[in-house]
Amino acid sequence: MKWMTVTEAAEYARRHPRTIGDALRAGELHGFQAAKKKGARKGGNWLTSAACVDAWIEGRDCEHQLPAAA
Numbered sequence: 001m002k003w004m005t006v007t008e009a010a011e012y013a014r015r016h017p018r019t020i021g022d023a024l025r026a027g028e029l030h031g032f033q034a035a036k037k038k039g040a041r042k043g044g045n046w047l048t049s050a051a052c053v054d055a056w057i058e059g060r061d062c063e064h065q066l067p068a069a070a
C-alpha cells in the first residue's frame with residue numbers, strides 16, 4: 001500500500017488540501033492519523049492511499065478496509 005499525505009493526495013486528486021482534509025474527517029475518504037501519541041487528544045497528520053483517493057474521486061466505495069485509527 002502506498003500511503004499519501006494530505007498534500008500529496010491533494011496534488012494527486014487535483015483538489016485543495018482542505019477538501020482532502022474535510023473528506024478524511026467526514027469519513028468520505030479513507031485515511032488514518034499517523035504518529036498518534038498514546039493518550040493524545042489530537043492525532044498526527046492524516047495519511048490516505050492512492051487506491052482510496054481513486055475511489056473517492058470516482059465516487060465509488062473502496063473495497064479495502066484501512067487499519068483502525070485506534
Ligand SMILES: [Zn+2]
Pocket residue numbers: 030051052062063064065066
Ligand atoms: Zn480505502
